[in-house]
Structures are given as structure tokens and as C-alpha cells.
Amino acid sequence: MNAFFAIVKKELRAITRERTILIAITIQLFIASFSSALLIGLLSFYDPEALAANTRPNLRIGIIGNTNSPLNLYLRNARMRVTAFDSAAEAEAAFHNRALDLILYVPDDDPRSAVEMKMFLPRSEMLSSFIMIFLREPLKRYENFLRRERGVTVNYTDLGGSPATTFEFLYSVIVPMLMFFPAFVAGSMVIDSLSEELETHTFETLWSAPLSLTMIFGAKIFAALVVAVIQIALWLALLRLNRIDIQNLGWVFVLATLTAAINIVLSAFTATSLRDRERSQFLYSLFIVIMASASYVVDFAPMQLITRLATGDYYSGGWDVAKYALVLAVLMPVLFRAARRLITV
Amino acid sequence: MFLVIGVLAVAFGFISTTHTYTVGEGLYRVGISPGAPHVRDARFVFTVADALTGQALLQARALDLYIDGTRVFARDDAKSQYALGAIKRVLDKYEVARVNSEFEIGNAFPLRIEVNYLTPAGDVAPDLAATLPAAGATDPAPAALGEPATRATDADVRKQIEGDTTLPELKSGTDKQIIVPSLTTPPNPFGQVILAFLYILPVFFVSVFFTSGFMDEKMNRRLTILLSAPITPLQIILGKMLPYVLFALAGVVGMALVTQVDPGLALIIFAPAVLFIFGIYLMVPMLYRTFKDTTFISMLATSVTTAYLIFPAMFSGISDLAYMSPVTLAVKMYRAETFGAQEYLFATVPLLLIFALSLYVGTRVLNEEYLMGYRPLFRKIADAIYLILNRAHVNASILALSLMLIPIVYIAQLVALAISLNLPMRVAVGVMLLIAASIEEIAKSIGIIVLHEHGYVRSTRHVFALAFLSALGFLVGEKALLFVSVSAVAQSNLAGALFNTGLLPVPLAAHFVFTSIVSVLVVRFRWRYAFALLAAVLVHSAYNALLVGGIQ
Numbered sequence: 001m002n003a004f005f006a007i008v009k010k011e012l013r014a015i016t017r018e019r020t021i022l023i024a025i026t027i028q029l030f031i032a033s034f035s036s037a038l039l040i041g042l043l044s045f046y047d048p049e050a051l052a053a054n055t056r057p058n059l060r061i062g063i064i065g066n067t068n069s070p071l072n073l074y075l076r077n078a079r080m081r082v083t084a085f086d087s088a089a090e091a092e093a094a095f096h097n098r099a100l101d102l103i104l105y106v107p108d109d110d111p112r113s114a115v116e117m118k119m120f121l122p123r124s125e126m127l128s129s130f131i132m133i134f135l136r137e138p139l140k141r142y143e144n145f146l147r148r149e150r151g152v153t154v155n156y157t158d159l160g161g162s163p164a165t166t167f168e169f170l171y172s173v174i175v176p177m178l179m180f181f182p183a184f185v186a187g188s189m190v191i192d193s194l195s196e197e198l199e200t201h202t203f204e205t206l207w208s209a210p211l212s213l214t215m216i217f218g219a220k221i222f223a224a225l226v227v228a229v230i231q232i233a234l235w236l237a238l239l240r241l242n243r244i245d246i247q248n249l250g251w252v253f254v255l256a257t258l259t260a261a262i263n264i265v266l267s268a269f270t271a272t273s274l275r276d277r278e279r280s281q282f283l284y285s286l287f288i289v290i291m292a293s294a295s296y297v298v299d300f301a302p303m304q305l306i307t308r309l310a311t312g313d314y315y316s317g318g319w320d321v322a323k324y325a326l327v328l329a330v331l332m333p334v335l336f337r338a339a340r341r342l343i344t345v
Numbered sequence: 346m347f348l349v350i351g352v353l354a355v356a357f358g359f360i361s362t363t364h365t366y367t368v369g370e371g372l373y374r375v376g377i378s379p380g381a382p383h384v385r386d387a388r389f390v391f392t393v394a395d396a397l398t399g400q401a402l403l404q405a406r407a408l409d410l411y412i413d414g415t416r417v418f419a420r421d422d423a424k425s426q427y428a429l430g431a432i433k434r435v436l437d438k439y440e441v442a443r444v445n446s447e448f449e450i451g452n453a454f455p456l457r458i459e460v461n462y463l464t465p466a467g468d469v470a471p472d473l474a475a476t477l478p479a480a481g482a483t484d485p486a487p488a489a490l491g492e493p494a495t496r497a498t499d500a501d502v503r504k505q506i507e508g509d510t511t512l513p514e515l516k517s518g519t520d521k522q523i524i525v526p527s528l529t530t531p532p533n534p535f536g537q538v539i540l541a542f543l544y545i546l547p548v549f550f551v552s553v554f555f556t557s558g559f560m561d562e563k564m565n566r567r568l569t570i571l572l573s574a575p576i577t578p579l580q581i582i583l584g585k586m587l588p589y590v591l592f593a594l595a596g597v598v599g600m601a602l603v604t605q606v607d608p609g610l611a612l613i614i615f616a617p618a619v620l621f622i623f624g625i626y627l628m629v630p631m632l633y634r635t636f637k638d639t640t641f642i643s644m645l646a647t648s649v650t651t652a653y654l655i656f657p658a659m660f661s662g663i664s665d666l667a668y669m670s671p672v673t674l675a676v677k678m679y680r681a682e683t684f685g686a687q688e689y690l691f692a693t694v695p696l697l698l699i700f701a702l703s704l705y706v707g708t709r710v711l712n713e714e715y716l717m718g719y720r721p722l723f724r725k726i727a728d729a730i731y732l733i734l735n736r737a738h739v740n741a742s743i744l745a746l747s748l749m750l751i752p753i754v755y756i757a758q759l760v761a762l763a764i765s766l767n768l769p770m771r772v773a774v775g776v777m778l779l780i781a782a783s784i785e786e787i788a789k790s791i792g793i794i795v796l797h798e799h800g801y802v803r804s805t806r807h808v809f810a811l812a813f814l815s816a817l818g819f820l821v822g823e824k825a826l827l828f829v830s831v832s833a834v835a836q837s838n839l840a841g842a843l844f845n846t847g848l849l850p851v852p853l854a855a856h857f858v859f860t861s862i863v864s865v866l867v868v869r870f871r872w873r874y875a876f877a878l879l880a881a882v883l884v885h886s887a888y889n890a891l892l893v894g895g896i897q
Contacts, residue, residue, distance in 0.1 A: 024641055027648050095463060103463075114451045114496045116459065119524075123462040132529070139456070139526035146455035152448050155415040156436040161429030168369035168388065168431070188644075245423075278557040285553070289546075304371055311372065311424055314407040 003211050004219050011193060011223035025231065028181045059134060062091040062100040066108045070145050074138035095120070102131055111149050170244065171311050176303040178239070179252065182231035183260035184288055186224040187267035191284055193220055194268060195277035203343070213343065214336050221264050228260035247312030251321050255309065258324040259302050265331050272339045373428040376402055376411040382443075386435045389428075441527050445506055450499055457498040458524040498523050538658045540604065541675035544615050545622070545654060547596040549647055552626040555589040556643060559630035578711040582704065586623055593619045606678055613689075614674045618654060621696035624703035625650050631710055632725055653756060668692050699752050709733045731795045739801050743792050743811050744818040750788040751822035757784045782885035786878055789815045789856065790863040797868050808864045816856035859885045 059080045063072065067084035075082050083100070085091040094100045105118035121128040144154050197203040203216075232253060239246060246252055267284055274280045291301075302324065308316040370387045376399040377383070377391055394402060399411040403418060409428035411418045417436075419429040444453045501523035562571070571581055594612060597619065601611035625646045632642055658672035667673040668684075671692045677684050709732045720728070734742040761780040793811045796802050802811070859881045866877035 024644070027641075027644050030648055030652070092463070114455045114457055114498065116457050116496065116498055118459045118461060120461045120463050123464050128460075128462070132524075136526060136529060139458070143454075143456040143526045147444070147452065150448075150452040150455055152444055152452050152455075154440050154444060156417065156433065156440060159417055159429055159433040159436070160426070161419065161431070161433055162423070162426045164427040164431040167423075167427040168372060172369040172372060278554075278561070282550070282553055282557075285550070307369070307372060312406070314374070314405070 004215050004222075007211075007216060007219035008223045008226070011220060012226065014193075015189070015223075015227060024185045025234075028178070028185070028231070028235075059101045059131065060099065062094055062103045064088050064091050064103065064105050066106045069106050069109060069142075071104075071106060071138070071142040074141040074145075078134070078138045080134075080138070109146065109149070115146060172304075172307045175239065175244075175246070175310050176306045178235040179232060179256040179306050180259060180303070182228040182235070183256070183263040185231070186228035186260050187263040187284060187288075188281065189227065190220060190224045190264050190267045191271040191280045192277065193224075194271035195275065195280055198272070198275045199277065213340050217268060217336060217339055221261075221268055224264045225257070225261055228264070229257055232256045232260070246310045248309040248317070251318055252306060252309050255302060255306060255321045255324060258321065258328055262324065262328050262331060265328070265335050269335050269338060272342050373409045373424075373431065374407070375428070375432065376408040378411075378413045380414055381412045382436070382439055384432075384435050384439045386432075388431060389435070437527070450502060451496065454502050454525050454527070456526060457496070457502060458526070459498075460522045460524055501525075502528070537676040537679045538655060538661075538672060540679060541658065541672040542651075542655055544597055544600050544611070544675065545618060545651070545672075547600075548593045548619050548622050549651075551589050551593045551596070552622055553643065555586060555623065556626050556629050558585060572712065578708040579704065581711065582627065582707050586627070590619060590623060593623075604679075610678055611675070614671050614678065617693035617696045617700075618671045620700040621654075622650055624700035627703050627707050631707065631715075631729065632722065649756060669695075671696070695752055695755075702749050702752070706733055727791070727795050727798070730791055731799060734792060734796065736801065739796060740811065740814055743796070744814040746792040747789050747815045747818035748822040751819070754784055754788045778886050778889050779882065782882045782889060783878065785819070786859055786863060786881045786885060789819050789860045790867075790878070790881070793860070793864045794867055794874055797864075802868055805865065805869050808868050809861055812860040812864050813857050816853055816860050820853050820856055855885075855888055859888075 061075060061080055061082050062085050063082060064085050064087070072082050072084075083094075085094070085103075088103075088105075091100065091103045095103055102122070103120040105120075107115060107117065109115055121131055141157075144157055147154055194203075236246065236249065236253060266287075267280075270283055270287075271277075271280045274283065305316060305320055309321075371390050373389050375389045375391050376394040378396055378399065379393060383391075392408070394408075394411070396411075396413050399408065399413065400418065402408040403411045403420060403425075406420070409419070409425045410432060412432075417429065417432065419425040447453075502525055505523075505525055505528045561567075572578075576584075594616060597611055597615045598608045601608040626643070629642050629646055654670050654672050657667045657670040658676055659667075661667045661673050661676045668688045668691045674684055674689065674692055706729060710729045712732075715728060715732060730746070734746065736742075758781050761784065762777055789812075793802070793808065793815060796811070797808075802808055862881040862884060863874075863877045866872040866880060867874055872880075
């Protein structure tokens with residue numbers, strides 16, 4: 001057993017000495033922050049409700065034509081400043097004096113025909129996009145008012161709720177990504193470590209020492225798993241620090257660890273059968289890409305299970321996680337036997 | 346093997362076009378009463394339950410929502426509220442479809458808005474009043490209530506309904522647009538960005554082979570033979586790169602054909618991006634020493650390049666800074682919108698510059714002693730810089746070096762910005778200023794320090810001269826980039842905030858002082874580089890902080 005831990009220690013020391021693990025952690029942090037901080041911020045740009053909840057711009061709107069339509073009320077409720085103008089020329093002058101952000105021409109409402117409004121926006125792609133995003137809600141309310149007047153009822157108009165884009169992105173992209181990235185890194189570590197020894201023929205030397213093949217493999221797998229587990233724990237702590245609530249914390253941790261273990265075992269198998277780092281790494285990254293895409297289609301995939309566990313889904317729990325333990329329990333002995341055959345040949 | 350990648354690339358392209366990508370598949374559980382509308386959305390798992398069971402399951406947290414006819418029930422906790430917010434959108438769409446099928450178009454969509462654009466005063470603006478209907482003008486003959494009069498805009502509305510509610514976004518073109526509030530969706534380039542990413546994904550796989558090819562030659566000592574052959578290093582690099590580049594470009598054409606866009610246009614857009622990725626990957630084998638290094642440095646290169654290419658494109662239509670990345674041009678291509686030569690150059694010239702820089706560095710460091718040397722990473726970089734510098738023209742080399750490092754400084758600052766956003770806002774600003782200053786100071790001083798190590802720096806006066814040249818080169822590069830961004834991009838407010846060029850127009854004198862601090866401390870007073878750097882960074886940050894404070 002001492003020899004086992006000697007190899008584990010040697011592996012871990014190699015990682016910390018070369019500081020490659022620091023690069024790996026930086027990459028994960030970088031990807032996570034990039035996608036979370038920026039994409040979330042960005043998606044809320046395109047998410048009018050989230051935007052309206054976070055920022056309340058006081059758009060200044062000039063109204064010409066019918067200055068007493070219910071639209072004024074809807075605009076004011078959305079915290080916009082509405083000013084009525086008697087003539088188009090006055091409104092245009094105010095717009096050019098930068099006293100207005102946009103002008104709306106509202107015709108008289110005749111329930112016998114559709115209302116054809118006109119909107120005058122500043123000629124700037126960015127500015128007009130923003131204005132449109134903010135105006136959408138009050139305009140929709142006015143549209144529904146006009147529909148009611150014409151005998152058309154629209155249901156579900158007053159549902160509350162919170163804008164969900166951020167929530168969905170966080171739990172279905174960021175959390176699974178952080179939980180599985182350590183597994184990805186650990187797999188590629190095992191491939192490097194094994195194929196380097198196989199290619200430079202140091203593996204034989206190691207094997208001639210009083211160590212069984214199972215033990216060498218076990219130690220290498222264990223070392224990679226230790227690194228993965230530390231990272232998983234680190235990410236969970238980081239999420240906690242950012243006040244992101246993870247339900248079923250224990251199961252999430254166990255599931256992430258199990259996926260890491262399965263991934264490491266499969267990588268070790270790839271490395272021993274191909275005995276070539278380049279081809280192993282390529283096959284491995286291909287495998288990861290395919291698995292990642294497949295997890296969006298297949299329901300039982302660990303990615304969705306993590307999401308369900310982390311959001312506290314009623315129907316997901318320990319039993320779903322146990323399936324992965326079963327997979328690992330089957331894979332381990334298969335790998336050891338296959339590896340023995342592959343290497344002794 | 347190549348065939349496999351090709352097939353996979355095409356398969357992914359196909360999947361992405363047919364299978365709509367949804368974030369959060371199966372995230373919410375919703376109970377519906379037997380009579381409730383049957384909506385479809387991948388995020389929701391629906392269960393039919395009668396009112397009593399539904400309410401009970403809702404309270405037991407086994408359901409996140411319960412829809413009873415036209416009423417929707419939710420709990421007060423966060424998840425249920427998010428589910429409510431999410432289903433609101435889905436039901437909105439459902440209602441629009443229902444109203445459309447049940448009622449006359451004039452009653453179903455009674456509000457149409459014509460969008461006009463006003464130019465700032467002074468320009469030849471279309472007269473606002475002239476576009477309005479004349480006072481007292483009569484509308485088309487009023488029909489009886491319930492049978493609304495037909496309107497000219499009906500055709501527009503029909504077009505938008507048939508377009509399956511995905512609307513043309515706002516274009517600041519001259520053509521007038523008709524908007525129907527319930528049919529408008531905010532412009533979201535997410536789908537197109539994902540599609541554009543599929544062009545880049547195979548390139549990464551191909552470049553893995555390219556990198557490995559170099560590594561193999563290095564291991565087998567075949568590079569030694571190659572280097573002794575009568576061909577130039579540039580020929581070696583280009584020769585090794587060419588097949589992979591051709592394959593990557595073929596992938597671009599294939600992707601364009603699969604997604605039915607003009608392959609020529611796709612090539613024009615993506616060729617610079619492909620070269621950029623290869624440029625970055627050329628640097629990887631130059632730096633690494635062991636297998637583990639390869640993996641991690643490649644991973645770092647992949648994530649940084651991906652972020653650089655993908656992230657700006659998410660701002661398509663929101664900020665013109667999006668043109669930083671050619672992916673934005675691809676988004677435009679998929680929206681059948683046009684872009685000008687200026688936008689194209691803005692997106693691609695920096696990428697091509699980095700490619701050229703990488704080629705140049707590659708040819709300079711391509712020698713056995715450098716490639717075989719097993720030394721710490723920092724030494725490796727310092728050696729590379731020493732090899733880049735032209736020892737016959739030390740002064741000119743320093744000027745050129747800090748000019749050339751500008752793109753790298755920008756990318757490094759972008760990365761730092763992203764990571765610092767994890768911190769609370771106040772801390773983040775401080776940290777960002779510190780990191781930005783460090784990166785700039787390293788870029789400006791590294792050449793001088795390397796020269797000093799090899800004994801090329803003659804006197805303290807020479808140090809000052811070099812520091813001045815370095816500062817000059819850096820400033821020229823910085824301002825050139827600022828100029829390009831300002832002239833090509835109309836509203837680049839964000840550019841200033843992101844890259845501190847507009848916000849902090851650091852004059853030459855300041856740059857000179859900071860670089861001198863590092864260099865003189867190291868050369869004259871024999872400080873360790875890290876400490877000298879720290880001193881300069883502190884002064885630089887203090888200066889920046891003062892400047893930021895002064896502006897506010």
C-alpha cells in the first residue's frame with residue numbers, strides 16, 4: 001500500500017511542480033466567469049423584463065396626434081416621461097434640442113379599424129434597439145387594451161414571476177460546466193501521464209518494481225481523482241460564496257466525483273490501447289464534444305441530473321446518482337483486465 | 346481520421362440547424378388541468394392533473410406551477426417564481442397564435458407601428474410633419490364593428506405572422522418598418538452565434554494535429570534534419586501549416602454549403618479567423634516542453650481564442666464594438682444583412698496582425714537550441730523575446746517590440762477583465778486597474794530587461810533612451826488602435842471603458858516614466874524584476890486612479 005501512495009504522491013507532486021494545474025484552474029475560472037458574468041449580463045440585455053427590473057431609464061416621449069389615449073397611462077406606469085405636443089413641428093424641435101428621446105404619433109382610436117401609429121426614433125442602431133426593448137411592454141399593454149375594445153380577450157396577461165433567463169443559464173449551463181470541467185481536466189491528465197510513460201518506456205521500469213499493474217493504474221487514477229475532487233469542492237465553495245444556492249449539495253458532489261472517476265477510467269483505457277498521446281488526446285476530446293452535445297438530447301445524461309439535483313427537483317435523488325456508481329463498478333474491473341492484456345502483449 | 350472530423354463537423358452542423366438549442370431542458374415541472382392549453386417547450390415537463398391533485402402537488406413542491414384553465418398558480422419560492430416568469434413568455438406566444446386563428450386580422454392585431462428614423466438637426470432630415478396624415482383626412486370607409494376595415498399594413502402583419510413570430514430586427518436602413526408589439530421579439534443573436542461557432546470548432550481539432558505534428562518532430566529529432574536542409578524557417582512553418590489550413594478552409598466551405606449561405610462570403614469572413622487560430626497554435630509548440638504542458642497550454646489557447654471570437658459577437662446590434670470579432674460578420678451574414686469594408690477591416694486586421702506576428706516569432710525561434718531546451722516557462726518566453734529582437738538594431742527592435750505586443754496586451758487585458766468580474770464591483774475596478782497596469786508594464790519593459798541580461802545595455806542613459814522608445818512604440822500602437830476603432834466604429838463608448846484607451850489617454854511622458862522606473866531599478870540598482878515591476882505598477886495604478894477620479 002505504501003508503494004500505491006508513493007505513486008500517488010509522485011503524480012501529485014509532478015502536477016504541482018509544473019504549475020500546470022494552476023493553468024487548468026485559471027482556464028476553468030476564466031470560462032466560467034466569461035460565460036456567466038458576461039453572457040448573463042448580455043442575455044438580460046435581450047430580456048426586456050430583466051432589463052426593466054434592473055434599470056429604469058426615464059425615457060422622454062413626445063406624443064402628437066391623439067394626446068389622450070390610454071397609451072399615455074401605460075407609458076407612465078413604465079416610468080416614462082410623457083409630454084403632449086400640439087404640432088409635429090414643436091415635437092421635432094424638442095427632439096432636436098435633446099429634450100425628447102423619441103416621438104410617437106397616435107391616431108384617434110376607431111374600433112372599426114386597426115390603429116396605425118408612427119414612431120420616430122434617433123438614427124442609431126444601439127439607441128433605437130434599447131428604446132424598442134423598453135417600449136415593448138407598454139405597447140403590448142396598449143395593444144391588449146385595443147383588442148379588448150374589439151371584443152378579443154387575451155388570457156394570461158397579468159402573470160407575475162421573475163425573469164428566468166439568468167436562473168436557467170446558471171443552473172443548466174454554469175453549474176454543470178463547473179461540476180464537469182474537473183472531470184475533463186483529470187481525464188486528459190491521466191492520458192498524458194500514462195502515454196508519456198508508455199511512449200518513453202518508463203512504464204516497464206515502474207512495473208518491474210514490486211508493483212502490480214492494478215496498483216500502478218489504481219494509483220494514477222486515484223491521483224487524478226484527488227485533483228478533480230479538490231476542484232469540485234473548490235467550485236462548490238465558490239458558488240456558495242457567490243450566494244448561489246445548490247440543493248442536494250451532497251448528491252451533486254457525489255455525482256460530479258463519480259462522473260470524474262468514470263471519465264478517468266475511460267481515459268486510462270484509451271491511453272493504454274492507443275499508446276500514442278496525440279491520437280488518445282484527439283479521440284478523447286472528440287469523445288467529450290460528442291458527450292457534451294449528446295447530453296442536451298438525452299434525458300438521463302449527468303448534465304441534466306446535476307441541474308435537477310441543484311435546483312431541488314422533487315423526483316431526482318440518490319437513486320439516480322447510484323446508477324453512476326453502478327457504471328463505475330462495472331467499468332473498473334473491465335479496464336484492469338483489458339489493460340493487463342494490452343500491456344503484456 | 347480527417348474524414349471522421351469532416352463527417353462529424355457536417356453532422357454537428359446538421360444537428361444544430363434541426364435541433365433548436367434550448368438552455369434548461371426539463372428544468373421545470375408543470376401540472377395542467379385537463380382543459381388547459383397544451384403548450385410545448387423543452388424547458389417544461391408537463392403532467393396532467395385535476396385541480397385538487399395539482400394544488401397538492403404544487404404545495405408539496407413536486408410541481409413548480411399548476412395551470413388551471415386560464416389561471417396559473419405558483420408558490421412564493423424562487424424556483425416557482427422563475428417558472429412562472431418563464432411560462433409567461435410561452436403562454437404569450439400561445440395566446441398570439443390563438444388570437445390569430447380565432448379573429449379577423451384587424452381585431453387580432455389592432456396596433457401597427459411604423460418606425461421612422463430622425464437624423465440629428467442640421468442634416469437633411471425627412472420632414473416629420475410630411476410623413477403624418479393630413480389633419481381632417483378621412484380614413485377608408487368605416488365598416489361595421491366586428492368586421493374591421495382593411496388596412497394597408499395588413500400585408501405586413503401577415504408577413505410577420507407567417508414568419509413564425511421571429512421578426513426582422515430593427516435596421517437603421519432607410520426602409521420603413523411596421524412593428525406589431527405582440528409579434529416583436531428583441532434581437533437575440535444567440536442562435537447565429539452558436540452557428541458561427543460551429544465554423545470555428547473543427548478548426549480547433551485540425552490545429553491539434555498541427556501542434557502535435559510539431560511536437561512529434563521535436564521528439565523524434567527530425568526537426569534537426571529539417572533545419573539543416575536548405576530551406577528557410579518560414580518555408581518550414583508555412584509548409585507544415587498549409588495542409589491543415591486548407592483542410593480548415595474546406596471545412597468552412599462545407600459548413601457554408603450545409604447551412605445554405607454563400608461559401609465565398611463565408612470564406613472571406615472566416616479565413617482571417619482560421620489564420621488567427623493557427624497563429625496562436627503555432628506559439629503552443631514553441632513554448633511547451635512536456636506532454637502535460639501541451640495539453641494545458643493548448644487548452645488555455647483554445648479558451649482565450651474562443652472567448653475573443655465569440656464574446657463580442659453576442660453584442661451584435663447592441664454595440665458596434667461587436668465588430669471586434671468576425672463572428673459578428675457571420676451573424677450579419679445569417680441575418681442576410683450587409684456590412685461594409687470598414688467593419689470587415691476592423692474585425693479582421695487585428696487577427697491578421699497577430700497571425701503575422703506569430704509567423705515572425707516562429708521563424709525567429711525555430712532553432713534546435715531553443716526548441717529542445719527544457720527551461721521554466723518564463724525563461725522560455727524571455728529567450729523567445731531575445732531571439733525576436735534584432736541585435737544589430739537594438740533601439741529599433743525595442744520600438745517595434747512594444748508596438749507588436751499591443752494585440753497581445755489587449756487580449757490579456759480582456760481575459761483579466763473577465764476574471765475580475767467575479768469580484769464585487771468596487772474591488773473589481775481596483776483589481777482591473779492593477780492588472781491592466783501590470784500587463785502594460787511587463788509588455789514595455791520585458792525587451793529592455795532581456796537585452797540587459799545579454800549585455801546589450803551600455804549605460805543608464807541608454808536605459809532611458811530604450812525606455813523612451815518602448816513607451817513611444819506602445820503609445821503609437823495604442824493610439825493607432827484607438828484611431829481605428831473610433832473611425833471605423835461610430836459609438837465605441839464601450840471600447841474606452843474596456844480597454845482604457847479612450848478613458849485613460851496616458852500621455853507619452855507617463856509611459857516613459859513607468860518604463861524607466863522598471864528598467865533603471867533592474868539595470869542600475871540591481872533590483873529583482875518582480876520588485877521593480879511592482880514599483881512601476883504601483884505608480885502607474887496611482888496615476889490611473891487619479892485620472893479616473895479626475896474624469897468623474
